[in-house]
Amino acid sequence: MHVMLMTYGTRGDVQPFVALGRGLIQKGHRVTIAAPERFAGFITDHDLEFTPLTDALIALMDDPQFARASDPKASTFQKLRSLLAIGKKARGLQDTLLDDIFRAIEQGKPDVIVFHPKTFGALPIGRHFGIPVVMAQLIPSFIPTGDYPHMGIPDLGGKGRLGRSYNLLTGKLMYRLLNATLRRHICRWAARRNNGINARDLDIVKSCQSGAIRIIHAFSNAVINRPKDWPKHATVTGYWFLDGTAQTNPPDPAVQNFVERHKNLIYIGFGSMPGNDPTAMAEMIAKAISQSGGSDAAAIVATGWGGMRDINWPDNVLAVKEVPHDWLFPKVDIVIHHGGAGTCAAALRVGRPSIIIPFFGDQPFWTKRLHKLGVSPRPIKPEKLDATLLAEQIQTVFKTPSYRNNAERISQEITGENGIKTAIAQIAAAVKNSDGT
The missing domain is CATH 3.40.50.2000 (Glycogen Phosphorylase B;)
Known part of the structure; x- marks a missing residue:
């Protein structure tokens, strides 16, 4: 089985996927990691195939605007202005990232794609090519729960039915907003590129909740216990640690x-x-x-x-x-x-x-x-x-x-957990279900 692992961000976003890739290789699978170009050496040093994604969005972290946005001494207005400036630059670079994701999938022709939410374009592009996809998350997102509020919303510490209702509502509102933003961006990109990608019906939140996407969460139940109101296809595997290497x-x-x-x-x-x-x-x-x-x-x-x-x-x-x-x-x-x-x-x-x-x-x-x-x-x-x-x-x-x-x-x-083993089992199940077997 040829597995394409697709991730984006800093070292913390890449290393768990390298660990998962090593586990897949040990099980006899072929693995390609699509990640920012700056991580090429790190990935190939671990005997994994590599296909590059643009570094341009990560380079924004070196932008003075990013430093101002995270400067504790900056005023709220200064931080907001810097964030808006960074957002404007990022929107122009997202098309380049989507182009790279399209190229990686089209040329790689994997049997399954396991993607980080930051590479959200892998979902409609993978479906366009008839490839099953699995979402891999390092944080709990995209599935609302009554156990805790969305991480971008204050935790009011409410208990009982009222507290759970508040938590669930924050998740639904934030994920719907995010979903609409992603769909709009994919649609505009696809229209400009005229590549046949149909993203009008893209609904990541609905796909997560309905089971259309299998979701694996790379953290421990000892840290965040799997919410009971999550759909059954959403799994908390345990962490993916990179062991036995340099x-x-x-x-x-x-x-x-x-x-x-x-x-x-x-x-x-x-x-x-x-x-x-x-x-x-x-x-x-x-x-x-x-x-x-x-x-x-x-x-x-x-x-x-x-x-x-x-x-x-x-x-x-x-x-x-x-x-x-x-x-x-x-x-x-x-x-x-x-x-x-x-x-x-x-x-x-x-x-x-x-x-x-x-x-x-x-x-x-x-x-x-x-x-x-x-x-x-x-x-x-x-x-x-x-x-x-x-x-x-x-x-x-x-x-x-x-x-x-x-x-x-x-x-x-x-x-006591074996996060990589559990994740591999979930990936294999996604491929099996897509074959109708």
Whole structure:
């Protein structure tokens, strides 16, 4: 079986699909990953076939407007203006992405397509070519539920029938709005390209709810329990972790030596989030580490997110561009991060508590989940972040064993799952059902 895995976004959007691809290969399947061109080496290094999608939309993260939109010090008006400017640029680039998706599917001729919602064009294009499709989600979206509100809507904490009704309504409203936007964009693209794609009846939400699309969710039931009001074809598989590869190799000797020499070790990294003042951030981090544990505390800081590369760090802080999470996290005591799905999963997998500063997108949603699970104190708002507050939270986590205990309990549940195996079974079932067998 030739499986095309199609994803878009940052490393956190790509790595789980690489893990799934490795699992499929081990089962004897042929796998092609369609992803942003910048990940070509990462994907082919894992012996997976690769077909490129444009980098242009991801490059918007390097745009000064993106930095302003995520700047905690910016006013609401400034953030809104920046977001509108980015949105305008993104709309013009979506056609290029859809062109690449069309080309990848037309040339690859896979037996089944497993697509990330960011590559939503795979649904009508795959159907155009008569190829079964499976939606793969790293976050719970597109299926309304009474268990929790849509992640873009405030959680009022309501209980009982009224609370569930509110949650369900937020999901229906937001998904309908998103669905209409996607359909309109596909229709305009198809009309301009005159490629025969019929998207007038595209209804991703209806397809999700009716069972026309099988949906696999790559997170753990221990973190988000599968809602009982979801349709039966929507599965929570467990996380897709990339194991047994170069990703788990030890980093350079300097990092290993630092880890061996220090206790009360902390990891600090904010993924792909931009940094507007790297020097001020570095000074704040160094001060917080000093205040939190004196000479006993130490930190490894991943600087790739915000340009903190040419800083004169104190001896108890080691700055690295990046370091494998699955190698480092078991060796630290606290993970301080932005609440990205991948970092949350990596910390939970090894039973480490988190301190989270969420910026936007799905980050506040995951932050709330981890706080509710008792593995993280209340999140720090980016605009409130300073050395004193961060040091206080570090001290709280060190002095409160329940954070570590809860994380270790959840780790055991995650370890008992086999997300990749479950996902592969769902993909195979989708192909079998499409054949009418």
